[in-house]
Amino acid sequence: MSAAANPGKRLAVIPMKDPSRAKTRLSITLAPRDREALARGLFRATIARLQEAVARLPQGAIDIAVVSNSPAIARIARQAGLICIDDNDPGTLSLAVEAAADWASANGYEALCVLPGDLADPSPDDLAQLLAYPLDGARAVLCPATDLGTNALLVPLPCPFAFAYGQKSLIAHRRAAEAAGLCPVVLPLDSLRVDIDTAEDLSCLLAQNPQALMREGAR
Numbered sequence: 560m561s562a563a564a565n566p567g568k569r570l571a572v573i574p575m576k577d578p579s580r581a582k583t584r585l586s587i588t589l590a591p592r593d594r595e596a597l598a599r600g601l602f603r604a605t606i607a608r609l610q611e612a613v614a615r616l617p618q619g620a621i622d623i624a625v626v627s628n629s630p631a632i633a634r635i636a637r638q639a640g641l642i643c644i645d646d647n648d649p650g651t652l653s654l655a656v657e658a659a660a661d662w663a664s665a666n667g668y669e670a671l672c673v674l675p676g677d678l679a680d681p682s683p684d685d686l687a688q689l690l691a692y693p694l695d696g697a698r699a700v701l702c703p704a705t706d707l708g709t710n711a712l713l714v715p716l717p718c719p720f721a722f723a724y725g726q727k728s729l730i731a732h733r734r735a736a737e738a739a740g741l742c743p744v745v746l747p748l749d750s751l752r753v754d755i756d757t758a759e760d761l762s763c764l765l766a767q768n769p770q771a772l773m774r775e776g777a778r
């Protein structure tokens with residue numbers, strides 16, 4: 560693909576660690592194989608919801624990708640028909656997302672939407688609203704997590720500021736977008752507020768979906 564390949568298109572990207580290294584904050588609550596199963600299960604659910612959202616939008620408007628260095632994640636992504644971007648394991652979420660932004664710019668996409676692969680229950684309606692949000696060349700859209708993290712964002716490409724994931728990243732992203740001359744829009748979408756980081760998040764998830772920790776070994 561080249562820069563001329565995707566004019567007017569947006570790329571939705573899910574950053575993913577290898578499942579064997581994921582969900583470390585749940586180490587006290589879950590055995591390694593359960594953390595791995597949870598990470599895979601949440602990733603598959605995110606893909607399905609995103610595909611449902613994309614199907615509601617004009618055909619060809621959005622492509623979906625994963626950015627990861629994990630062969631296990633690449634296998635799941637390819638089976639689902641996603642684009643796989645290899646981030647060469649740069650060591651942080653921000654650098655992995657930067658690798659995806661660079662790839663998307665080089666391939667001619669006009670905007671990048673970043674969604675973590677550990678959202679508890681993202682709704683296709685909310686995802687479609689975010690994916691279709693008008694940027695008018697100068698907006699950056701930020702969807703807050705309950706803890707003031709950034710659970711989703713939509714930026715024009717090339718993105719004029721550095722990603723700043725970490726504690727209270729919503730505030731950091733808002734400032735960075737503004738400093739780079741963009742107009743930051745905070746878009747609170749209920750179903751994008753909760754990701755599964757802590758034991759409390761997990762018990763809420765299991766109350767709603769007791770299958771969330773089903774073993775995935777056979778797939």
Ligand SMILES: Nc1nc2c(ncn2[C@@H]2O[C@H](COP(=O)(O)OP(=O)(O)OP(=O)(O)O)[C@@H](O)[C@H]2O)c(=O)[nH]1
Binds near residue numbers: 652655
């Ligand atoms: N490609 C890539 N994805 C990452 C990286 N760090 C985090 N992610 C992904 O970003 C999303 C949010 O991740 P976190 O909640 O920070 O990490 P986690 O592994 O899910 O959980 P913890 O280990 O408890 O921090 C998940 O989809 C992760 O797989 C990274 O270094 N590279």
Ligand SMILES: O=C(O)[C@H](O)COP(=O)(O)O
Binds near residue numbers: 707728
């Ligand atoms: O804002 C962030 O850093 C992202 O939402 C990732 O946050 P998490 O570590 O809370 O999942």
